[in-house]
Amino acid sequence: MTNQQQAPAEGVTIKNTVDGIAVEPTVAAQAPRQRADRRTQKSDPYLWGIYITLLVASVIELFSASSSEVSGTNVYMPLIRHAMFLVLGLGIVLALQNTHYGYFSRLAWFCAVVSLGLLVLSNFFGVEINGAQRAIRVAGFTIQPPEIVKLTVVVLLARILGQHQEVRGVTTRGVFQAAGVVILFGALLWKNGLTNTILLFGVSLSMFLIGGMKWKKFGLVLLVYGVCAGVLVLMKYTGDKSTGEFEKVGQTTAVVKDGIDRTGTQKGRISRFLAGVNPDDELNDENRQVIFAKIAQANGGLIGQGPGNSRESARLPLAFSDYIFSIIVEDTGFIGGLALLILYLLILARAGRIAYKCRRAFPAFLIMGCAVLIVFQALVHMAIVTGLFPVSGQPLPFISKGGTSILVMSAALGIMLSVSRYAVTSSNSQQIKAELKELPEDMQAANFSNQSPKK
Numbered sequence: 001m002t003n004q005q006q007a008p009a010e011g012v013t014i015k016n017t018v019d020g021i022a023v024e025p026t027v028a029a030q031a032p033r034q035r036a037d038r039r040t041q042k043s044d045p046y047l048w049g050i051y052i053t054l055l056v057a058s059v060i061e062l063f064s065a066s067s068s069e070v071s072g073t074n075v076y077m078p079l080i081r082h083a084m085f086l087v088l089g090l091g092i093v094l095a096l097q098n099t100h101y102g103y104f105s106r107l108a109w110f111c112a113v114v115s116l117g118l119l120v121l122s123n124f125f126g127v128e129i130n131g132a133q134r135a136i137r138v139a140g141f142t143i144q145p146p147e148i149v150k151l152t153v154v155v156l157l158a159r160i161l162g163q164h165q166e167v168r169g170v171t172t173r174g175v176f177q178a179a180g181v182v183i184l185f186g187a188l189l190w191k192n193g194l195t196n197t198i199l200l201f202g203v204s205l206s207m208f209l210i211g212g213m214k215w216k217k218f219g220l221v222l223l224v225y226g227v228c229a230g231v232l233v234l235m236k237y238t239g240d241k242s243t244g245e246f247e248k249v250g251q252t253t254a255v256v257k258d259g260i261d262r263t264g265t266q267k268g269r270i271s272r273f274l275a276g277v278n279p280d281d282e283l284n285d286e287n288r289q290v291i292f293a294k295i296a297q298a299n300g301g302l303i304g305q306g307p308g309n310s311r312e313s314a315r316l317p318l319a320f321s322d323y324i325f326s327i328i329v330e331d332t333g334f335i336g337g338l339a340l341l342i343l344y345l346l347i348l349a350r351a352g353r354i355a356y357k358c359r360r361a362f363p364a365f366l367i368m369g370c371a372v373l374i375v376f377q378a379l380v381h382m383a384i385v386t387g388l389f390p391v392s393g394q395p396l397p398f399i400s401k402g403g404t405s406i407l408v409m410s411a412a413l414g415i416m417l418s419v420s421r422y423a424v425t426s427s428n429s430q431q432i433k434a435e436l437k438e439l440p441e442d443m444q445a446a447n448f449s450n451q452s453p454k455k
Contacts, residue, residue, distance in 0.1 A: 043097050044420035046350050050343055051093070051398070051413055055086055057328070057340065058399040065313045065320040065327040066401070078320070078401070085403045089410030096414025100422045101363050102438040104415060108152075108159040112181070115152040118145035119188050144404035146189055146196045150203070150377075151408050153185050154369035155415070157204060161211045162362030165445035169212040178204065179221050183228050190232050195392040199376055201225055206372045207365060210355075269390045277387070292316040293326040293385055297337075304333030321400045322393045325385040337382075344378040344397075347371050351416060357425035359432060361445045367419040370412040377409075 059079065066078035118136065122145045127137050136143045157178050164174025182204040189197045205225075208218055277290055296312035296319075299305060310330045313319045319327050329337040351371030355364040374397050381396045383389035395405040424435045436444055 041421055041425075043417040044350060044354060047347065047413065047417055047420060050347055050350075053343060054398040055090070058086060059083065060307050061324060061328050061331065061399060062320055062401055064308045064310045064331055065324050082401050085406045086398075089398075089406045092407060092410045093414040093417065096411060097417035097421060099414075099418055100438050101366060101415065101418045102422075102440070102443070104155055104366065104418075105159045105162070105362055105440060105443045108156045111152045112156045115145060115148045116185065116188070118143070119149050119185070121145070123188060123191050141403070144402070147402075147404045147408045149185055149189065150196065150200060150373055151370070151412050153181060153200060154203060154207070154373050154412075155366065156181055157207050158362060158365035158369050159443070161207060161365050162360070162445055163442050165211075165361045169214050170208070170217070172217070175208075175213065175217050175221065178208070179224055183224070187228070187232060195380065195394055199380060199394075201229075203369065203372050203376055206376075207369050210368050210372075211361075211365060269392070272391075289317050289323060289391060290387065293323050294387065296326040296330040297386070300330040300333045300337070302333050302335060304329070304331050304336055307331045318393075321395055321402055322381075323385055324396050324400050325382050328399075341378075341382065344375050347416075348375045354416075354420050354423070354425070355447075358419070358423045358447050359425065360423065360435065360439065360443070361447045362439070362443045363419045363423035364447045367416045367423075370416045374409060374412055 059082070062082045063079045066082075122136050125136075126145075127135050127142070136145065160174055160178045160181070161170055164171040164177070170178075182200060186197045186200050189200060205218075205221070208221060213221075272286065272290075277287060277294065281287060281291070283291060292312050292315050296310065296316060299311060305311070308331070310319075310327045312330060313327050316323055316326065325337065325340075328340060332339075348371045351367045355368045358364040358367075377394060378397050380389060380392075381394045381400070384392055384394060395402045397409040398406065422435070422438070424431045
């Protein structure tokens with residue numbers, strides 16, 4: 001960083017440069033210093049508007065989709081429980097938007113180690129929920145470490161990529177570090193979270209592309225990902241049954257000596273996805289979700305049955321979480337489903353606009369990584385419900401029932417709002433200096449997507 005100042009001649013203003021970029025001229029006799037240092041930037045109102053809209057849709061549609069959970073004594077209990085988590089999530093958003101994004105870089109490695117420990121703990125000592133051993137029960141509450149892992153990896157990748165920036169992309173060392181982190185967490189997610197692993201790989205590849213990684217390096221990462229995935233597949237599906245590594249029982253989950261094995265479940269879901277659903281198929285536990293989800297979407301038509309008028313929520317398993325998008329389409333029709341899709345895409349578009357204007361690389365990676373995580377998870381959920389992807393359990397961000405998912409997605413949005421508030425997007429020299437003071441020395445790399453180095 002260079003900061004060149006000379007005594008001004010009469011009628012001449014000073015022009016500063018930061019990272020070789022010309023910034024706004026300043027005059028010594030201008031407003032007081034406190035006015036120059038005062039922050040006038042606020043959290044992005046568009047992100048807030050989208051978030052509030054999603055919360056309102058969540059309350060309405062969760063109540064519509066929870067008919068199978070309603071008890072005779074208190075019909076509002078499912079909604080109350082869900083609203084409590086939404087309020088907690090709102091508190092997280094408010095807290096994180098008032099926290100300078102620089103703190104997230106300092107805590108990235110610590111949070112990654114903690115989430116890694118929780119993931120290992122859930123794989124070996126977790127409780128079984130819906131046939132998967134990926135949750136931890138603490139003081140009566142259930143924690144889903146895979147949801148936490150996805151966000152912590154995004155923050156860690158943002159730190160690594162922001163730390164190893166160069167004019168033409170990411171350094172080789174940064175590429176290896178980032179890919180190694182993803183492979184490590186992906187290998188642990190693979191046991192009970194095939195979709196989570198794919199989602200993590202997809203988010204990381206998107207961040208690599210956003211960072212301007214050279215195509216040669218990007219192709220090498222793809223190759224490494226492919227080799228690692230192939231090794232995991234061979235280990236999982238061609239194990240020696242005589243050792244007790246896994247035991248397939250029909251198309252259902254098997255309990256083996258090392259815990260819950262989902263080999264049969266995953267194979268069955270893929271085979272049924274490839275075979276498709278036919279009108280004359282016999283209804284059973286294996287195709288119940290797919291069939292009733294399609295019926296719900298067919299009932300929705302163009303404009304839907306109206307909020308709260310879903311007929312399939314009482315028959316569709318997990319309508320309030322893994323399949324809530326089908327209930328949304330039944331209530332609001334194709335138009336409502338399309339509007340919801342556009343809302344999520346607007347999150348990504350707005351994040352891209354803010355990231356492009358950021359002066360530093362780290363906040364640009366941070367806001368884009370969080371946005372990609374939210375949007376990718378929403379797209380995967382919608383793809384599963386509409387039959388474009390094999391059956392799997394992925395909640396719809398901010399809308400599906402699920403405490404851990406709501407809190408983690410709220411944290412992601414809070415981080416995005418923090419970047420929108422504290423990341424400098426102007427050429428004001430005082431603001432640039434203040435931002436650099438808040439960042440560790442190794443996190444001060446310039447965002448080369450909108451800046452040209454000094455020639």
